[in-house]
Amino acid sequence: MEPFTIRILGCGSALPTLRHYPSSQVVELREKQFMIDCGEGTQIQLRRLHIHFSRIIAVFISHLHGDHCFGLPGMLSTFGMTGRTAPLHIYAPSSFEPILQQTLDFFCQGLGFEVIFHGLDTTQQKVIYEDRSLTVETIPLQHRVECCGFLFREKQTLPHIRRDMIDFYHIPISQINNIKNGADWITPDGDIIPNDRLTSPATPARSYAY
DSSP: OOOOOEEEOOOOOSSSOSSOBBBEEEEEEETEEEEEETTHHHHHHHHTHHHHHHHEEEEEOBBBBGGGTHHHHHHHHHHTTTTTOOOOEEEEGGGGHHHHHHHHHHOTTTTTEEEEEEOOOOTOOEEHHHHHHHHEEEEEOOSOOOEEEEEEEEEOOEEEEHHHHHHTTOOGGGGHHHHTTTTOOOTSSOOOOOOHHEEEOOOOEEEEEE
């Protein structure tokens, strides 16, 4: 089973302390990393926890209080100085777009990668990201400013093939994918071998809400 890892970079409140950094987390699944919030000092924590800058493909900002986003300008600049070329997707309340654009124009000119902004309607619950492995969904939240949480939901995998049954019934490799997708097996004699005899249940899908 692929690891589904949550790394807490910061969990402190708005006032700085010597023990806690402001809010930021990294979710990792199947070698893809997603950052949630980017408080001040986040890039220091990335270094400390040996998280590769280049593997973060998206940043999700829950709301526009400084302790959740002040670390973003410096991190974008650092990504540029370390030679990043892959696009970086930023998901945040729509009102953040002009602030982000001014930051890029003033502090981050000449970046070697594209910053792609996705404005969020924090009043709506909807899927905002999807790939082969997972979906990310917004969760409307009540706060002093527009705010949403994020639900990371792993996609359900296919059942596991029982190798002992495949060998017992001499099922050719070409039929494995059909069986994983629910097909029964018909022997040369016409006997139907039900799918649940050839497979074991898939590993339950996992999820994480922030």
